[in-house]
Amino acid sequence: xxxxxxxxxxxxxxxxATIGLIWLALVCIAALGAPLLxxxxxxxxxxxxxxxxxxxxxLFGTDHFGRDTLSRAxxxxxxxxxxxxxxxxxxxxxxxxxxMLSAYFTKLGHLLMRAVDVLMAFPALLLAxxxxxxxxxxxxxxxxxxxxxxxxxxxxILFGMTLKLKGEVFVEAAICSGAGHASVLFRHILPNLVxxxxxxxxxxxxxxxxxxxxxxxxxxxxxxxxxxxxNMLSEERIYITRAPWLLIFPxxxxxxxxxxxxxxxxxMRDSIDPRFRKDVKGV
Amino acid sequence: xxxLEVRDLGLAIAAGGRLLPxxxxxxxxxxxxxxxxxVGESGCxxxxxxxxxxxxxxxxxxxxTGGSIRFEGxxxxxxxxxxxxxxxxxxxxxxxxxxxxxxxxxxxxxDQIVEVLRQHRDxxxxxxxxxxLRLLEMVQVPEPEQRVxxxxxxxxxxxxxxxxxxxxxxxxxxxxxxxxxxxALDVTVQKEILELLQDLQKRMGxxxxxxxxxxxxxxxxxxxxxxxxxGTIVEEATAGELFANVAHPYxxxxxxxxxxxDRDVEWLEAIPGRVPAVDxxxxxxxxxxxxxxxxxLCRTARPEGRDFAPxxxxxxxxxxxxxx
Amino acid sequence: MTAPLLQLRDLRVHFRTGxxxxxxxxxxxxxxxxxxxxxxxxxxxxxxxxxxxGKSTIGRTLTRLERPTGGEAIFEGTDILxxxxxxxxxxxxRIQMIFQDPFASLNPRLTIEQTLAEPLFIHRxxxxxxxxxxxxxxxxxxxGMDPDAMKxxxxxxxxxxxxxxxxxxxMIVKPRxxxxxxxxxxxxxxxxxxxxxxxxxxxxxxGxxxxxxxxxxxxxxxxxxRIAVMRRGKIVEIGDRNRIFDSxxHDYxxxxxxxxxxxPPAPN
Numbered sequence: 082x083x084x085x086x087x088x089x090x091x092x093x094x095x096x097x098a099t100i101g102l103i104w105l106a107l108v109c110i111a112a113l114g115a116p117l118l119x120x121x122x123x124x125x126x127x128x129x130x131x132x133x134x135x136x137x138x139x140l141f142g143t144d145h146f147g148r149d150t151l152s153r154a155x156x157x158x159x160x161x162x163x164x165x166x167x168x169x170x171x172x173x174x175x176x177x178x179x180x181m182l183s184a185y186f187t188k189l190g191h192l193l194m195r196a197v198d199v200l201m202a203f204p205a206l207l208l209a210x211x212x213x214x215x216x217x218x219x220x221x222x223x224x225x226x227x228x229x230x231x232x233x234x235x236x237x238i239l240f241g242m243t244l245k246l247k248g249e250v251f252v253e254a255a256i257c258s259g260a261g262h263a264s265v266l267f268r269h270i271l272p273n274l275v276x277x278x279x280x281x282x283x284x285x286x287x288x289x290x291x292x293x294x295x296x297x298x299x300x301x302x303x304x305x306x307x308x309x310x311x312n313m314l315s316e317e318r319i320y321i322t323r324a325p326w327l328l329i330f331p332x333x334x335x336x337x338x339x340x341x342x343x344x345x346x347x348x349m350r351d352s353i354d355p356r357f358r359k360d361v362k363g364v
Numbered sequence: 365x366x367x368l369e370v371r372d373l374g375l376a377i378a379a380g381g382r383l384l385p386x387x388x389x390x391x392x393x394x395x396x397x398x399x400x401x402x403v404g405e406s407g408c409x410x411x412x413x414x415x416x417x418x419x420x421x422x423x424x425x426x427x428x429t430g431g432s433i434r435f436e437g438x439x440x441x442x443x444x445x446x447x448x449x450x451x452x453x454x455x456x457x458x459x460x461x462x463x464x465x466x467x468x469x470x471x472x473x474x475d476q477i478v479e480v481l482r483q484h485r486d487x488x489x490x491x492x493x494x495x496x497l498r499l500l501e502m503v504q505v506p507e508p509e510q511r512v513x514x515x516x517x518x519x520x521x522x523x524x525x526x527x528x529x530x531x532x533x534x535x536x537x538x539x540x541x542x543x544x545x546x547x548a549l550d551v552t553v554q555k556e557i558l559e560l561l562q563d564l565q566k567r568m569g570x571x572x573x574x575x576x577x578x579x580x581x582x583x584x585x586x587x588x589x590x591x592x593x594x595g596t597i598v599e600e601a602t603a604g605e606l607f608a609n610v611a612h613p614y615x616x617x618x619x620x621x622x623x624x625x626d627r628d629v630e631w632l633e634a635i636p637g638r639v640p641a642v643d644x645x646x647x648x649x650x651x652x653x654x655x656x657x658x659x660x661l662c663r664t665a666r667p668e669g670r671d672f673a674p675x676x677x678x679x680x681x682x683x684x685x686x687x688x
Numbered sequence: 689m690t691a692p693l694l695q696l697r698d699l700r701v702h703f704r705t706g707x708x709x710x711x712x713x714x715x716x717x718x719x720x721x722x723x724x725x726x727x728x729x730x731x732x733x734x735x736x737x738x739x740x741x742g743k744s745t746i747g748r749t750l751t752r753l754e755r756p757t758g759g760e761a762i763f764e765g766t767d768i769l770x771x772x773x774x775x776x777x778x779x780x781x782r783i784q785m786i787f788q789d790p791f792a793s794l795n796p797r798l799t800i801e802q803t804l805a806e807p808l809f810i811h812r813x814x815x816x817x818x819x820x821x822x823x824x825x826x827x828x829x830x831x832g833m834d835p836d837a838m839k840x841x842x843x844x845x846x847x848x849x850x851x852x853x854x855x856x857x858x859m860i861v862k863p864r865x866x867x868x869x870x871x872x873x874x875x876x877x878x879x880x881x882x883x884x885x886x887x888x889x890x891x892x893x894x895g896x897x898x899x900x901x902x903x904x905x906x907x908x909x910x911x912x913x914r915i916a917v918m919r920r921g922k923i924v925e926i927g928d929r930n931r932i933f934d935s936x937x938h939d940y941x942x943x944x945x946x947x948x949x950x951x952p953p954a955p956n
Contacts, residue, residue, distance in 0.1 A: 250792035257751050258807040258857065259780040270804075272797045451927075476942040529810035530787035550738035550903065555947040577877060580949030620880035625933065625948045631888070632910065634881035638846055653880075 090300045090352070096350035101341030108338055109159035120148035123156040123308040132324045144317055153308040155331055160309035161290060161338060164224055165300045169282045171228020176235025177278065183236070184243035195303035206286075206295055211302040223302050227292045231285045234305045242277060275349055276349075283346030287339045294303060294335050310335050365437055366393035366570045368417070370541055373431035375421075375595075377642060383427060386597040387412055388633055391431075396538065399565065399572040401586030401603070403579055403618075406590040409598075410575045414543045417447050417573075418458050424641055432566040439490045451596045454484040457532035459525070461544035466499045466528055472502075473647060474512025477534055484535045499530040503560060518616065522553035529560065536568060543575045558585050583607060591615045594650040597669075601676035611683035613655050649681065653660050657685035691802060692726035694750075694865060695899045699723045699744050699759035699769075719745045721921035722759070727865065732898040734929070742921040743901045747867040750899070751785045752776055764867065782865040788870040788889075790850035794842035796873075800828075801838035801855055802935060807861045816818045826855075827860040828914030831886060850877035853888065859890060866891075867899045874905060884910060903946055909933055917941045 086204035092098045111118060120138065127147035135142040141150035181198065183190030200208065209230050211226060245269065255269045285315040296302030298318075299310025307313060310331040375387035384579050387409040394400045402410045417433055423455055433440040435456060440448060460466045468476060474496050481492040487544065494514075500508035503526040518525055524547060532540055542561060546554035562585060565572055576582050583590055583603060590600040591612065594615050599612040610616045617635035637654040646653065652662040672678040697903035701720040701878065720742040721742055727733045737743045739924055748754040750761060752773070760767045769780060787793040804827065805820045807813070814820035831852040842850060851871065858866055870878040871887065888911055902908050907928060909913055916926040925938040936942045 106884065167735075170766070250787050250789055251795040253791045254785070254787060254854070254857070255795070255806065256787045257780060258805060259777050259810040261810075264806075264810075268798075269795055273795075347873055405878060456748070481942055551905070551947040552943060554949075555689060558949075577948065579877075580951045583951055584949040618877055619951070621877045622951060623881075623884065624951060625905075625906040625908040625909055625945070627931070632881040632885055635878040636882075638848060638879060641874075650785065 084248065092348045092352075093346065095348050096343075098344045101247060104337055104341040105125075105345065107157045109162060111155045115159050118348035119152035119155045121152040123148060123153040124306070125149070132320065132327075133328050141330050142324065144313070144324075144327055145320060148312070150327060150330055153313060154310070154334060156308040157313060157331065157334065160220070160293075160303065160307060161334075163220065164227065164293045164303075164309075165286040165289050165342075166234040167221075167224035168227040168231060169285045171225060172231035172235050172285050173282060175228065175295050176232035177239055177274075179232065179237025180236035181243045181266060181274075183271065184240045184247060185262070185270075190240070196238070197233050197236050197240075201237070204314075205230050206292065207333075208291055209296060210299070210301060213296060218304045220303055220307065223296060224291060227296075229287045230292065231288065235281055235285070238277070238281060239274060243270055244275055246273055268312040280346055280350045283342055287342035287346065290335055290339050320345075357364060367396050367436060368394040368573070369432075369434040370417070371432045371434070373413065373416060373433060374418060376427050376429045378425045378427055379643075382643075383429065385414075385429070386426070386595050389431065390592070390595070390597050391668045392572045392590055392597065394539070394573055396571050397565070397569050398509070398588065399562075399574055399586045401589045402575045402592060403577065403580035404451070404510075404578060404588060404592035405618075405639060407594075407642070409595040410573065410592050410604060411543050414458065414541050414573065414575055417541060418452060418456065422457075432463065443545075450484070453532075453537075454535045455537055456539040456541070457537040458541040458543065458580035459528050459532050459545045461486055461547050461643060465612045467524060469516050472513055472515055473519070477512075477527070477531050477576070480531055480534045492626065495534070496530075499534055500527070502533070502564070503527070505530070521549050522557065525553075526560070527558055529557075529564070531563060533568065533649050537570060539571045539573070540565075541573045543579070547572070547576070547578070554581070561585065578621060583655065591618070595645075596650065598651065598679045598680060599672075599677070601673075603677050605673065609673060609676065609684075611676065611678050612680050613685065615655050616657075616686065617654075649679075656680060690729065691761055693729045693761075693764065694727040694899075695748075695762040696726070696746075697724050697762070699746065699761065700750065700757040701749055701754060702757040708766070710753075710810045713813065718921050720749070720756075723921070723923055724759075725897060725916055725923065725926060727897050729864075729897055730895045731914065732900055732912045734908035734915040735899060735901045736903065736908045736917060737901060737918030737943075740920075741918040743918045744869055747785065747869045747899060747901050750778075750865075750867055753785075772806075777792060779815075781807070782864045783863045784858040784861065784866050785855070786851075786866060786868040786871045787856050789874055790847045790854055790872075791842075792848060793854050796842055799841055800824075803842075803853070804828075804838065804857055804860055807857065811861055813861060824856075825859060829855045829911060830859065830890070831856045832882075837894075846879075847875055848883060849877065851883050855883075855890070856888060859894070860895070863896060865897045865899070867901070869901045870903070871900075873902065873904065880907075887911065905944065917944065 092102055125148060126198065127143065129147065130139065130143050131147040132145055133139050133143040139149050141154060143149055179193050183193045209226050212226040212229065216226065252265060252269050255265055293302055294311035294314065297309055298315045300315060302311055303309050313331040314328055320327055366378065370662065371391050371495065372389045374385065374389050376383040376385045390413065392400065402413065404410045416428060421428065423553035428441060440513060458655055467473065477496040477499060478492040481487055496506050496512060500511060501554045505511050505523055505526050519527065528669055547556050547558065560573060574582065574585055586603050588602050589606050590597045592598065593614050599606065599615050610619065611630045621635060623629060624631060635654050640653065649662040649667050655662065659682060667679045669677050669679050669682050674681050692874060699720055700722055703717045703719055722744060725733065725766050735743045735746065740796055743756055744819065748946065756769050761769050763783065768776060801821065801824055804824045808820045824838050828835050828837055833849065833852055845853065856919050868887065875883060900908065900911050912929050914927065915929050915932045916923045917932065917938065919940050925932065925936065925941050932941065935947065937943055
């Protein structure tokens with residue numbers, strides 16, 4: 082709790098991070114209130130208004146089926162938040178458990194971390210592509226795949242940090258008090274990992290957006306009928322000259338969201354690691 | 365004229381827009397051929413004083429709030445940075461506690477000494493190499509011809525400290541400051557290093573300021589001793605006079621706190637309490653909250669420095685109270 | 689005479705240095721090379737030596753933080769080095785350790801109460817929180833701290849206070865053997881004296897046996913009944929405190945004693 086407060090305080094000290102936080106809050110509101118906020122049904126065709134330019138009543142214009150771009154973008158926020166949090170959850174839980182256990186139980190660690198090394202030898206997108214081709218296109222599968230990809234980096238980071246904490250005197254003192262494995266891991270090691278995990282979560286959230294958009298664009302991510310920013314880019318890419326707004330809007334949304342999350346992540350990292358604090362203040 | 369003369373030196377930590385005093389106007393002087401010991405517990409300001417003399421407080425949170433530091437008659441605090449740099453490592457040098465962190469790990473130790481020599485002396489590389497070998501002999505590093513090619517991590521702690529000393533005395537400094545030079549070392553090695561410092565001083569006639577928390581080290585090596593507590597020198601005298609006639613209750617408490625190795629003691633007479641935090645302002649005598657002989661005057665009036673005996677100064681309203 | 693509380697027999701601890709690899713052979717470092725001694729009930733054995741002598745490794749092996757290569761340690765009739773980790777856990781209550789660095793030995797995220805309650809619940813010494821709280825308050829007073837300290841976190845305390853808390857964590861489970869690994873060497877002289885007095889007082893009152901590890905001969909003399917001098921993984925000399933200091937037999941002990949900076953006698 083104290084950690085969260087100090088993170089929020091350090092965010093408030095930075096103008097850009099504050100703007101980022103506001104933007105992310107807007108995305109969350111759009112995601113939660115999509116049915117109320119969207120002026121049209123995102124799936125409704127309007128054959129008479131195909132590729133309409135931004136204006137009234139279609140503020141962001143329409144696509145080649147005549148679907149309202151603004152409504153689709155608002156529903157797209159849903160997917161963005163869902164994929165982001167889902168991937169973060171999978172990556173932290175899987176990566177966290179693998180990393181912590183590997184560092185704590187050395188023999189198991191040799192095995193698990195080599196597997197992680199092998200997975201990390203693939204470029205992230207390639208790994209996601211390989212996994213997606215094995216699975217059906219669905220929201221859950223996309224989350225699982227992106228989560229798995231970032232579980233590897235999370236495991237690496239947590240492996241190192243757990244190894245360091247395991248050698249701390251207070252952990253040895255707990256062992257001498259008679260604490261068992263579960264108590265040492267969850268009472269003494271894990272709470273000291275929460276802050277770095279939070280930072281890691283913010284970066285995973287940001288990268289997951291890009292990864293999801295890339296998968297959608299390649300036709301391997303979410304099912305095509307699902308309104309997501311990546312799918313919007315993918316479907317309308319052939320109209321880039323005739324109706325550039327179809328790409329500008331979802332593209333901008335992706336960039337803004339990723340950028341905001343990265344700013345937030347930087348601010349959080351700085352609040353944890355004071356080494357970064359001085360030089361970047363006010364940014 | 366003394367070689368080094370510090371007058372009313374004040375240092376403060378800049379924290380949260382405030383200046384918290386850590387050294388509160390201390391004065392002392394060191395003559396050539398003399399070893400001055402500064403002793404005190406952590407936070408008393410002894411190491412910061414050393415850094416201030418060496419001009420190593422730039423880019424830190426420590427500010428010099430007043431006073432003067434004169435070396436060979438010249439004021440250091442107003443000297444141009446370039447001029448001052450020319451003095452450092454040349455006319456005055458410092459040896460730190462941790463020899464591993466003060467040596468650059470990626471260069472051979474011989475090259476590091478050569479570098480210092482060439483910076484301050486107009487020597488050719490081969491002349492500098494020759495002098496480096498002689499320096500290592502002086503500080504009794506075994507097999508100097510081989511050791512010059514070693515990297516710092518290949519040497520033992522004691523040998524690293526010898527190399528640091530060789531580097532410090534490379535240019536025959538008139539003043540050598542040794543800040544806890546043996547704290548990281550084993551007792552047997554400590555003894556050798558302290559003997560080496562004394563031996564070098566005899567040969568070169570320079571002045572040494574030895575800073576330590578260890579009264580034993582100070583008692584064995586120093587001609588004069590200054591005891592610091594919370595940024596002030598509370599007692600100063602020649603080593604003989606001080607240890608024969610301890611007058612300040614803090615000095616007495618420090619001595620009584622050390623478990624002696626040469627006799628049995630049932631209970632140690634510990635100083636109660638602890639040093640107050642830097643941001644805490646103590647009215648009157650800074651030591652009064654921990655002093656067993658405290659009286660009303662101590663709580664309100666800050667004691668001025670005065671002579672307790674010839675050459676023995678003290679900051680205490682009621683010195684040697686335990687006698688009465 | 690009753691059997692000793694702890695009989696250490698021919699303890700050996702080897703470390704592999706340099707992990708070895710495809711092209712490198714592993715090097716073996718002998719940290720402890722065959723050490724034997726007894727600790728009797730109510731006795732303080734001082735273990736003195738310079739850095740790298742292996743004195744800390746012995747303490748860490750007895751608390752099973754380090755794995756021995758050979759030898760046995762008979763504690764109240766069982767060889768604690770031969771037990772499985774699970775079988776050793778209940779014995780941890782009996783063998784406790786005071787660590788050197790008071791700033792690193794307390795979990796920064798836990799309150800003092802949480803830290804001190806942990807061993808109470810693990811070893812079922814307290815039934816519930818209120819009973820635990822009473823015991824914690826009592827122990828904190830024992831080590832000279834205000835019971836209110838239990839609500840606070842480690843960073844709110846000075847080094848000396850933290851070491852008192854570390855001692856409280858050890859004493860609260862009423863151990864039979866305490867291993868104190870350089871417990872005062874990180875402290876300032878005046879605080880060191882306070883903590884040494886406290887350790888001596890608690891040892892006398894509880895009658896606990898103690899292995900007191902230190903590089904400081906004065907400290908060891910102050911606290912110990914018997915003293916073992918270590919060098920390069922072996923004990924060079926062991927005997928009664930005064931015998932070691934007054935008539936040392938081994939050359940190394942003599943050299944060690946001669947190296948101590950001599951201090952003028954403390955004023956009366």
